[in-house]
Amino acid sequence: MSFDDDAYGALTDHDDDARWAYGTGFADPLAGVPTAVPGDLDRACLAAYCLMLGDDALVMSHRLQQWVTRAPELEDELAIANIGLDLLGQARLLLGRAGEVEGAGRDEDALAYLRDAGEFRNVRLAERGDADFAHLVARLLVFSCWRLPLLDRLTASRDPVLAAIGAKGVKEVTYHREYAAQWVVRLGDGTDDSHRRMRAAIDAVWPAVGELFETHQVEARLAAAGVAVDPALLRPEFDEAMSQVLAAATLSKPMDATEAGPSGRDGAHGPELGEILAEMQELARAMPGGVW
């Protein structure tokens, strides 16, 4: 074996544009993934399911973006923006798939920007506003502890696109959960004041937990067909992860609400979603088809 001309150069890649130190390429998460819908599936049903998971990510992402310029530290602001961008990426893929399966000519932008609140299918947890940073990390922890096992099971979906989106998302949401967990522990097991506020934040978010594990009929039908994840099955994993974090944070788990309210999966949302959409859709609706 010889080192030829340049042993050091052999360690570095040559296929990137030399102008940029770290290259310009990025991997398409759906590269090589077949897009055909398995023949026995109800396309409207699959489109509705993609919309549910996509709207969860889109609305949660927007709530995270609202923290930009308002986060307590520059470093955390960037972390929150990163997490918001991860979820926006998931939303794009899921809404894109929803439009493709629906076959009515709506693309990801049409679905994100041209639907009214009653047509959104996100869980209500995603749209809630955050009174302070503790509320944000509490909500992000609950959202991530629920979405992570969901995406993990989605990797076995019979829809190849959903399986690929699940595989991409698992790595992202694993970090989101870790980020939220370390803050919940830090604040819960911190000063008297931070403990009190973290406690209040967990209590405030908990009534939104029940809805996450209700099985919608679309989810039930597609879960039976091996395409979707029945969220009711995720509860044990969620409870275990939450218990670990709350114990480390010296916080106790609140009582579950006895009855869940109307479901965001059916388009029932609070006024908060309307406020989000007014902000998110304003430009796209004012300048239809605009690009920049």
Place this chain on the structure above:
Amino acid sequence: MSEEIRHEWPLFEVFVRAKRGLNHVHVGSLRAADHEMALHHARDLYTRRNEGVSIWVVRSDDVVSSGPADKDAFFAPSGDKVYRHPTYYAIPDSVPHI
């Protein structure tokens, strides 16, 4: 109010290794409450574009550096020691891979 309460997180220096076989390179600094948080922040600030496979964080307080006043005493004497450079020596053509 206790004097021990700090209103600013300490500074950390961040080193990122771009890939196996390369050295960790200093890429910048950040503020964090402790080392664990510094690692998280480093991941979020300095590896957003696929830059790294490994991160080191070091408290800036713990870095000892040479001062500008020492510049001549530290570095100037190496300038005229031509025999410290490999090019000073004649290498026979028959010796490869130097």
